[in-house]
Amino acid sequence: MADTLRIEGAVTPEGPHGRKPRRALSRRNIMIYGVLLLAAFYYILPLYVMVVTSLKGMPEIRLGNIFSPPVEITFEPWVKAWSEACTGLNCDGLSRGFWNSVLITVPSVLISIAVASINGYALANWRFKGSDVFFTILIVGAFIPYQVMLYPMVIILRELGIYGTLAGLIVVHTVFGMPILTLLFRNYFTSLPEELFKAARVDGAGFWGIYLHIMLPMAVPIMVVAMILQVTGIWNDFLFGVVFTRPDYYPMTVQLNNIVNSVQGVKEYNVNMAATILTGAVPLAVYFFSGRYFVRGIAAGAVKG
Amino acid sequence: MNIRVTVAAFAATVALPFAAAHATDLEVTHWWTSGGEAAAVAELAKAFDATGNKWVDGAIAGSGDVARPIMISRITGGDPMGATQFNHGRQAEELIENGLMQDLTEVAEKEHWKDIIRPSSLLDACTKDGKIYCAPVNIHSWQWMWLSNAAFEKAGVAVPKDWYEFEAAVPALQKAGIVPLAVGGQSWQSKGAFDVMAIALAGIDTWKKVYIDKDAEAARGPEFAKVWAAAAKAREWSKDTKVQDWNQATNMVITGKAAAQIMGDWAQGEFQVAGQTAGKDYTCLPGLGVNEVISTGGDAFYFPKQKDAEKTKAQMVLASTLLSKETQVAFNLKKGSVPVRGDVDLASANDCMKKGLDILAKGNILPDSNQTFSPDTQNALQDVIVQFWNTPSITPEDAQKQFADIVAQAD
C-alpha cells in the first residue's frame, strides 16, 4: 500500500495544479467533468463498437445497428480471427504472425533504444564539431515520408548484404525510430543536473563509464517512454514488415491486412474487429500497464529540453 | 547390357533419390485472396506439391496495388521470391530487360508451349527478344456484365439481353429500390467498366484506334462521345453502391440489392462460392451483349532469377506444372477464367464459361488494355475516369477531352 502511494505521489514532479476540489457538485466541477466525459465518449466509442461487434454473429450485424449490445454473445469471431481466418492458402489466422511480431519487436526496440540513448547522451554531454548538424539532419529526417526512403533503403540493405533478413528489418526500424528517440534522450540528458556529469569527470570517468554507471540508471523514465513509442510503432508496422522481410518473418499486421482486405463474399466485420483488437492487444496492454510512467517519463524528458 | 542402358540405369538410381531428397521450397507471391481466388490457388499449390517440391504461399491481400511494390522491392533488393504473379502485359517489361527474370525458353520449347497456348498473343506477351519469360495461367476477360435475375424479377421486367435493354429497364429497377449498377469504390473498377463500355458502344474498330494505335482524334470523335454519354448515365445509376471492394459489389448483385455489375470473369467465382447457378440465378452478358468479344488479359507467373541452382530447377518444374492439362482445368474452373490451352476438356464448365469458350473459338479476341498501354498511361487514364465517375459536375465532354489528351501522349 505504501508502495502504491509512493508511486502515485511520484507520478509527477509537481502534482496537479488546480485548486483543491471543494464541493463535489460545484459549477466548475460540472463543467470540467462534463468536458472530460464528453471527450471520453468520443475516444471510447470506437473501442466499444469494436468489442460489441466482435461478439456478434453476422446475421445480427446485418440487421442491428453497430452501437447496440450483442443479443447473443459469440466468441466464434475471436477464434476465427486468431486461428482460422485464411489468406491465400494459409488458414491459421493471426496466430501465424504473433511470434514473428515478437521476434521483430523485441530486438528492434532494444537496439533502437540503445542506439538512440547513446546518441542523446553524446549530443547532450559530449558535443563535438558537427554534432548539431547531424542532429538537425536527423530531425529533418523525421519529416521524410517512408515511401520516399523505400527505394534507397532497399539499395542500402542490398549493398550491406542484409536485405530480406531479420537483421535488415531491425536496422530499418532503428534508423526510422532514431530521430524522435534521439530527440527525447537528448532533451532528457540535457535536463539532468550538470553537476552529476562534472563530478564524474573529475573522478576520471570516461564516455562509457559515465554512460553506463550514471546516465543509464537515471534514464529509466525516458526509457519507458521510448519503449512505449517503439513497441507501438514497430508492432503496428506493416510496410517495412512486408517490404524488407520474407513470408517466414511476416508480422501480425500482414495477416491483419490480409484478413481485413481479403473478403470472402460478405465482409466479416465481426472477425475483422476481433482481429483488430487481437493485433492491438500487445501495445494496448503496454499502455494500460505503463501509462502513468509514460506521462512521468515525458514530464522528465520533454519538458526541460 | 549395352553401355547406354547402364548409364541410364545408373543415372536413374542417382537421380531419383536426388530429386526426392532435394524437395525445394519455392515461395510464390500473389494477390489472390478472395474466396474463389484462394480456392483456385490451392489447386496450383496442390499440383506443385505433388511434384515433390513445396509451395510456400506468400499471399498479400489488397489487389495488385499493395502487392506489386513488395514484389518489385524484393526482386530489386536481391532477395527474390521463387515465382510471382503479374498481369501479363507490360508490368514486368523492365525487370526482364535488366536480366532479373529467369528465361523459360527451354521448358517452353520442350513442352511445346507455342503449339498449345491459345490464343498465341498470350505467349507473345511473355516473349521478349525471342525468349520466353513467363508462364500464362489463365485468360481473364473484362468483357462481362453480370445480372441478378431476382432483381429484375422484383422490378417486374425481363432480364435484359444487351446494354440498351438494360438501359430501358433502369427506371423500373430504381422504382423497386434496386441499385441498377454496382461499381465499387476502388478506382480500377470504374476504369475497367469504362473500357468494357468502350468496346461495346464505340465499336471494335474505334476501340482499336484509340487503345492500340493511340489515335487521339478517334478518342475525341463522336463514337467515343457515345461511350462518355453512357458512362455519365452509369455514373448516375451506380451512385448508391457505397462499397469499396469489387466482390462486395458483386455481392450486391448476388443478393439482389443491385441489378448488374460490369466486372471481369473472376466475378463468376464469387457467384459459385455463393452457390448460385448461371442462367438460373444470374445471367452473364459478354461484351454487354452488344459486341461479343473476349479480351485476353490474364495472369502469368514470372520467375525471378535465383542464385541457388536447386531453386532454378524447382522454378522450371513449377512452370511446367502451371501449364499441365490437369492444373489448367482444376485452376480455371475454380477461378472462373478460361484455360490458356485449347486442348483441355471443359465439360464441367458452366453456362457463362461456355459462352466465353465459344467466343474464343470464333476468334473474337482483343488484347487487354494492360497489354496495349504502359502502366503509367493506364494510371493516368484511370485518374480521369475515376474522377469523372465520382464527380457529377464533370461533363462527359470535358472528361472526353482530358482522356484524349492522355491518349495523345500515351506510350
Added chain:
Amino acid sequence: MTNTAPEGRRTGLTRNLAAKIATLPMIATALVVFLGGTIWTVVYSFTNSKLLPKLNFVGLAQYRRLWSTERWLVSVDNLMIYGICMLILSLVIGFVLAALMDQKIRFENVFRTIYLYPFALSFIVTGLVWQWILNPEFGVQKVVRSLGFTDFIFDPLYDQQIVIFGILIAAVWQGTGLIMCIMLAGLRGIDEDIWKAARVDGIPTWKTYVFIIIPMMRPVFITALVLIGSAIVKVYDLVVAQTGGGPGIASEVPAKYVYQVMFTAQNLGQGFAASTMMLIPVIILVIPWAYLEFSGKRRHG
C-alpha cells in the same frame, strides 16, 4: 581523456573521440540514409526512370507533368487542409484536455488511459473502425435515422467535398491522446509558485495559461510540433485504410500519390519528383528552425 573538461580546447579528430565513435550509427544514418537518400531521390527526379532507377536525364519534365496532374494538385490541397486542421486541433484539444486533467480531478488514470489508448492502435485499424462508424448504411447515419430523423445525412467518407474531414475525425481520435499526455507532463513541470504568484496578483486563470504557462512550455510545444508535423507529412496508411483515396480522388494525399506513381504506375521519376516537392517545404521550414533550436547556447558546447 583524463580529467580535461570536454569543452577543453583540444582540437582535431581525437577530441571527444569516444563520443564520435559512439555516435557513428547516428552519423551514418544522418549522412547515408537521410542525406544520401534525399540526394539520390532528387537526382533521380530529373530522370525518366520507370520501374527501375536509371540515369537518363529529362530535365524538368517530371515536374512539369507533376504540376499538371489533377491528382497531385488535389493531394496537395488535401494535405494543406488536413495539416492545418490537424495541427490546430491536436494542439488545442491536447492542451485543453491536459489543462482539465490538471485540475486535481478524480480518476485521472482512467481518463488518461481512455484518451491515450487509440495511439496504441495502428492506422490500418483506426481507418477500418472509423470507416465503419462513418458508413451511412451501418454507422451514425443509420442510427440517427432509426431514431426518427429520416432525412439525416452523415456520410463524410462518400462525399467528395468533406471526405478529408472524415479522415480528420479519425486522425484526431488517434493522435491527440499522445499530445495531451505531453502537454500534461509539461503542465506538471511548471513550478507551483508561479500559480501561487498569479493567484495572489489576481490574474484570471485563462490569462495565466495564455500569457505565463504556455510560453513556459515552449520545449513541450516543440516536441509536440515535431510529433504532429512529421505525422502530418507522412499520412498515408490511414487514408488507404479508410477511403483508399476516394471517392474518386477526393482524399488523395501526397505520400499516397508518391507510392502509387512509383509502384502502380511504375514511373519512379515522377514519384521522385513528387517526393522532392514534399521535401522542399520541410527543408525550408524545418532546417533553419531545427538549427536555431538545437545548436548553440547549450552547455558543454
